[in-house]
Amino acid sequence: MNSPTLSEPRLRPQEQEFIDRLIVKYHGSPGMLLSLLEEIQESQPNKYLPMEVLEYLASRIDVPRAQIYSVATFYSLFNLKPQGEHTVCICRGTACHTRGSRSLLERLKLQLGFKEEDEEGSADKLSATTPDRRFTLRTVACFGQCALAPVVEVDHAILSHVNERTLEREIETLRKGSRKA
Numbered sequence: 001m002n003s004p005t006l007s008e009p010r011l012r013p014q015e016q017e018f019i020d021r022l023i024v025k026y027h028g029s030p031g032m033l034l035s036l037l038e039e040i041q042e043s044q045p046n047k048y049l050p051m052e053v054l055e056y057l058a059s060r061i062d063v064p065r066a067q068i069y070s071v072a073t074f075y076s077l078f079n080l081k082p083q084g085e086h087t088v089c090i091c092r093g094t095a096c097h098t099r100g101s102r103s104l105l106e107r108l109k110l111q112l113g114f115k116e117e118d119e120e121g122s123a124d125k126l127s128a129t130t131p132d133r134r135f136t137l138r139t140v141a142c143f144g145q146c147a148l149a150p151v152v153e154v155d156h157a158i159l160s161h162v163n164e165r166t167l168e169r170e171i172e173t174l175r176k177g178s179r180k181a
Contacts, residue, residue: 011056018043019053023060033063033071037078046082046133076140084129084136086174088154088167092125093142095149100163104150107164108137111171134175 011019022039026032036057041049049072058065072078090096090105105126112135114128129136145151148160154170 011052015053016056019057020060023057033061033068034075036061037068037072041078047087048079048082051080076138079127081127082129082133084133086134086155087136087138088152088171089138089140091141091143091145091149091151091153092139093146093149095146096142096151099149101150101152104152104162104164104167105137105139108167108171111168112137135171 019036019040022036026035029035037049040053040057041047044050044053054068054072055065057063058068072080088108090101090108092101092105109128112130114130114137125141126137126139128138140153143151143153143158145158145160148158150162152159152162152167152170154174159166159170
């Protein structure tokens with residue numbers, strides 16, 4: 001672990017202490033960087049990895065910033081932009097596609113009020129957050145749950161054999177606050 005330098009990004013002392021404690025916790029363990037990124041992201045109010053946090057981490061574990069950024073952008077579970085209070089992730093794999101995930105995606109975009117300019121990417125790789133930050137809608141290439149297609153993940157819970165009506169009810173339940181994230 002490096003000692004801080006003058007060019008090190010500035011974080012609040014409690015953020016630095018939290019990251020430093022995690023570094024000690026995971027030091028030398030296999031998958032250290034993934035564990036650090038996952039726990040740091042979960043600690044952030046909008047479940048994302050701010051650049052200044054990635055820069056601080058790089059300076060503390062002596063890993064090039066480019067390598068940390070590469071890992072953070074490779075894995076779909078990491079976010080570099082603030083996320084919504086609830087996350088809905090629709091599988092776009094072949095089995096899910098043939099069983100209607102495209103129509104689930106289009107219906108949900110309408111239900112959440114997304115316009116094309118709100119969306120980043122295509123139907124196969126989409127990430128969009130509602131302006132009120134209540135919902136983030138994402139797609140993934142495959143969840144690996146093909147026998148359960150179409151599959152949708154809502155706040156880290158996998159839903160199987162999803163149809164438009166089921167998904168619509170799930171979103172309405174979240175809107176009413178009946179289901180906790």
